[in-house]
Structures are given as C-alpha cells and as structure tokens.
Amino acid sequence: MKKLTGLFYTNLFLTNRLWTILISCIVCFIFSFFFGWLGVVPYVLLGACVLLILTDLLLLYQTANGVFARRQAPERLSNSDDNELSIYIENFYPFAIQAGVIDEIPHQFQKRDVWFKTHLKSRQHKILSYILKPLKRGKYDFGLIRVFASTPLGLISRRYNFKEDEVLPVYPSFLQMRRYELMAISNRLNEIGIKKIRRLGNSTEFEQIKNYVSGDDYRAINWKASARHGSLMTNAYTDEKSQQVYCIIDKSRAMKMPFDGLSLLDYAINASLVLSNVALLKEDKAGLITVAEKIGAVIPAERKPAHINKILEVLHKEKTRYLETNMEMLYTTVRRVIKQRSLVVFFTNYESMSALQRHLPFLKKIAGFHLLLVVFFENTELKALSQQPAVDVEGIYIKTIAEKFAYDKKLIVKELARHGIQSILTSPQNLTVSAVNRYLELKARQKI
Secondary structure, eight states: OHHHHHHHHHHEEEOHHHHHHHHHHHHHHHHHHHOGGGTTHHHHHHHHHHHHHHHHHHHHHSSTTOEEEEEEOOSSEETTSOEEEEEEEEEOSSSOEEEEEEEOOOGGGOOOOOEEEEEEOTTOEEEEEEEEOOOSOEEEEEOOEEEEEEOTTOSEEEEEEEOOOEEEEEESOHHHHHHHHHHHHTTOGGGGTOOOOOOSSOOSEEEEEEEOOTTSOGGGBOHHHHHHHTSOEEEEEEOOOSOEEEEEEEOSGGGOOEETTEEHHHHHHHHHHHHHHHHHHTTOEEEEEEESSSEEEEEEEEOOTTHHHHHHHHHHHOOOOOSOOOHHHHHHHHHHHOOSOOEEEEEOOOSSHHHHHHHHHHHHHHHTTSEEEEEEEOOHHHHHHHHSOOOSHHHHHHHHHHHHHHHHHHHHHHHHHHTTOEEEEEOGGGHHHHHHHHHHHHHHTTOO
C-alpha cells in the first residue's frame, strides 16, 4: 500500500481542467448555503467529478507502460554551432493522448524551456527536434526525459520518467570544419568569404604535359613534346605540396577575453582546426603547438588521413592558462620541432605596444627561420565606442581612449611589418575566413 501511495504521489498530477471543476464544486457548495433552492445540485456535481476522476485514473493506469521516449543525440556536440537533438516518443495506449515532454538538458545552457506539447494517436510515434548551441568545450550532462500523459478527459496527468542520463563531449567546431571541407572539395570556398587569389607566377611543381588551349601561358609550351605530337603541348604545374603549416595557439590570460559567449581561445581553436583541415586538403602537412607559461601539446606536422582527428582530440582538451606566455620556451620548441621552413601561424592577442615589445625579440628570431604569420584580434567593443558621437565631456573622454586603443592595434601591425613579419588584425567572427584567405594567398604567391 505504501508503494502504491508513493507511486500516486510522485507520478500523478492534477490538470488545470480538474482544478477548474473542483473550484466550481466548492463555489456551488458555498452558494447552496445561501440559496436553498440549489438542493442536491452540488452533491450531484461532486459525484460526477469523482466518477470522472476514477474513470481517468483507470484509463491512465490500465496500461503499465503506456508511453515510451528516448533521446536521439550525436556522439559529440560542436562548439559554437547549432546542434540538432531529438526525442522519439511513442504512444502504447489504446486511445489518443495529450503528451507534455521535458528534456533535462545540461545546466551550462541555462535553459528551462525545452518543453514540448504534442498529440499522439494510439500506436503513433513522433520525433520532436530542438537545437542546442554550446559555448564552451567540455563534458555536458543530460538528465531524465519526463513525459506527462493525459487522456481525452484531460483531468489527470501521469508522469513517466525515462532514465536517459548521458554525458556528451563538446568538441571544437567540427561542423564548421566540415562545411569548409565540402566547399574546398567542390572548389566553392568563395561562397563563404574565401577569396580567389591571382597567381603571380608559375609553381615549380610539375604536374603533366597537356594539349595547349587558348589562354594557357605560351611560356610553358613544351616544344619537344609539341614536335613529337605534331600539335602544341604545354607543361602544367600545380601548387607545391607537402609544405608544413603549423598553428601555434597562445593559451595565456590574453586569450580569455570573451566575445559573443566564446573566449578568444575558442575562436583560435576553431580557426586552427579549419586551417589545418584545409592545409591537409591542399596536400600540405599540418602541425600544432599550444603554449602558455609552459609548452602544452606538440603535434608534429603530418599528412596522414587520421591526422585531423588527432588534432581535434588535442584541441578538445585545451584550456586557458592565467600566466604570461613563455616566448623563450616557444622559440626553443619551434627550433627543436620544426626542422624545415614552414608557415607558422601564431594565434595570440596584443592590446598594447608594450605587450608586443615583450614578444618581439622572439618573434623576429622565429621569422628568421620560418614564414611567421601573427594573428591577433580587434577589440570590437572599443571600435564601436570610437565610432559613436560624443555628447558630453565623459563621452569625449571615452571616445578618445577607445580611438587610442584602436590606433595602437594599427601600430602593432606596422611594427610587425617593419620587421618582416606577416600579420592579421581581425574581428573574432571573421577569424577563420581571414586565416584561410591568408594561407591560400601565401601559398599562391609561393612564399612558403
């Protein structure tokens, strides 16, 4: 008996319709105290209400497992992307039901509105889909799926709890990586902002001898092959392959700054993943180094098919450190790990010239052996402040300071260029496109 009572207490709920009926009965009893002509009407209403409740209870509990629900989720979620999840629900009652479904999603999303209402006929099933957009890498704990089933009478709801506890890891933006991968394979990168780069010369990587067609460079005509075939033949060249592209990610406190819910470190990780994948598609070798006060992960450049998964697994675990970047150790690691001239893309952030001056001696040394590309970020909030009109003295002061910081960023670009170091100053949301554009440009210009 105690078990039955506990079952009813935890899994039985009165609907708004039943509360309305009960309140109406109470009001009727109150009025009958003042108006005797109501007679037995309140008792008839109460009896009918009890009869309906018992009928509803019988309908709900005559089937032991009247409803089934299951969460359908991917093996992992993609950071900063819209991830689709769904709930499969099926009705085993011999009649139609109204169902309310709650999915207990991880607390990191701070959402309490993953609630669905649906109508299910007997033996009917449905799939209820919804979108989650994580903003941090890590593990996300999902809880129960709760289904509240009610009969066509709609007086009582029976709750079903389905133990769908699971932990889903959130990885760097592999959905974005796949989107760029598909565009690169189909040669449609320009649709997502990647520019077509005009070549300023011929690559030295010979590919084949082919028939001359109008528009081919006449300087590439192979006269010996033309004499043998009796028609003009030309040498075709392709981009040089097996060049090394290393992404170096700064994990120090400078990369903790947030933008649209993501830290600068997350933007750098997402861009590194896409850039590494595009480099592999171009048949180059991709490598990775992470650094803060000490060296983190080191992945030598390779071109194996599963290499991008290795990079993805490493980036998934990286977290921001809160100390200064050890540039001396970074330089030592670069000299030890990278044996041939490579494109080294250093993702970091500089807010002032003094911050750059601390790193500059080591950046100059790295640039002496490799093609160094320093990528850092615009402070979009300060840029917006500098563009707003000032209406009072305080506004003039804020606008002046914002313009000074924006000007310092431009000075950093000029200072790097003065020492022969390539740089990209970009907003966080444009980071991936800017990095891939510059890689393709440097490759087309044969500077690697």
